[in-house]
Amino acid sequence: MRGKRGAPGKAPSFKKLRIPRKWNNLSSRLVLFVRRSPLHLILIVICIIWLIPTTGLLISSFRPRSLILTTGWWNAFTFPYRFTMENYLHVIQRANMGRSFFNSLMIAIPATVMPILVAAFTAYAFSWMRFPGRDTLFLIIIGLLVVPLQMTLIPILRLFNRLHLTGTFAGIWIAHTAYGLPFAIYLLRNFIGGIPEDLFESAFLDGASHFQIFYRMVLPISVPAIASLAIFQFMWVWNDLLVALIYLGGTPGVAPMTVTISNLVNSYGGGWEFLTSAAFISMILPLVVFFSLQRYFIRGILAGSIKG
């Protein structure tokens, strides 16, 4: 692959010089490497720049306050090499981060599970049933995909106030379920609509009902798409600040980590030892999900953009 992508005209000229084979290989590689060094240089520099901010946060979160405030994080590996878990203990015990981690889970898990079946029902009907207005309705859903959430905040907040759903987990679950639906329906419709028609025909010939076809055939086949969807929705809800801020308001007992951290930023100002460790706690789960399920995550992104 390297040879092809380098300069096709170069390799033969080395043979003419009658350089021993080994040398030929080595020197042409060297030439290739030097020729391509700007490429490597640019890419590696970009990667380093991209990595520095997160690295700085991670290292600082383990440094004692006195050192964070007087020396840069890059000095952590020079004298006096002092690291501590104190910051983490403090934010978990006293800055409500432990409780917030629990709350984030409490919000994100149901809000991820709830929209899946609702979206799958809708996507199934949109793909394999005929009814008047079907295409128009689907276009409206595509339109809703880009409606700014901000458009919905005030009416829904008023509705929630009347139903006493503000500041409750149930309220935010329903809100996230509904907000996630346009994308979920869109993604699943693309997938379920792509299942070969023959499968449905033979299932109907065998006398299967829609209920059976949906649960025994469509759902199992759609597992990869549902996995992408679930990861996407989970990350979205986990990282969300605005929806939580509005519908959970200032209730500390139900605040997820995003809300707690943004409060910490306001109250701690320069308390970097707490801010860095709190931020890292909120990143742990997304990073684990990202590195272990990267493929599904990226597939969800691609499904939402390229195929559409």
Add this chain to the structure above:
Amino acid sequence: MIVASALLAVVAVFGVPAGLTLYIFLAEKAVSRLSSHRQKGVRPWLWVAPGLILLTVFLLYPVINTIIMSLMNKDSSRFVGLLNYLRIFTERDMLIVLRNNVLWLVFFTLVTVTLGLLIAVLSDRVKYESVAKALIFLPMAISFVAAGVIWKFMYEFKPKGTPQIGTVNAVLTTLFPSFEPQAWLFNPGINNWALIVVGIWMWTGFAMVIFSASIKGVPKEIVEAARIDGAKELQVFFRVTLPLIKPTIVVVTTTLIINVLKIFDIVYVMTNGILGTEVIANRMYKEMFNFLNFGMASALAVILLVAIIPVMLINIKRFGQRGGK
């Protein structure tokens, strides 16, 4: 309290799918009693009902309601016509808000698309492609809030002469000894740019992942043919690859525009909109909770929607084309 809410979550996680299954089971049972002609008319609506009801209550109805509220006064008790909009387009601090959104829209989108494309093209040619891509994509996985903390720390400022603990000031003062350390988030000339950089850092990975997939989809034969014809790498890129991935560029650009118009968290966490950094979404939040001016907040939301409508139409058209095939 904790136990009770945990129990409730368990009920939601298992109960909601079970309830939905029971619903569709009973609905199908009821439908099967109808004549086969009636079945065809009724069944689809039963399947789409849960989804459509949620979409109507949480998206469709609020959108209409917000548009109406934007024409009313503070507490929606009196009709004021276009007064809220008039204020947005004439008052000085509102114009700054709009200007900031335009800055974000133009520079964030331009830089993110260009950088994403550059990294996708470069990483396509090296052996450590997957590592490089994972590093660039990583910020996509974390929240804007965490990113805000990360970058606030990057931008941390100490007066000249004292050791800089913020990476940006430290690097610049080391490289250029005459450089004056900057309070990046508080200096009105640069703070918007400092915030936009954070957005770019987060979203470049998104653009890159999609471009990368698209570039891999360009047929190898076409690229090789161009190379055999003596085209230089840059020519191959601009004359062959770029035209072929143009539809993807449109998709990425529109997606970025949709997201950048709604930008909220970065500004909320890093500056809370002070010193000329406020954007529409932050102003809206303030109008809602600090000034309790629901008319103005709604008008700001409507402006977001209007700005997004062209993008929405592109989206719908794109889908229409695909559906036609």
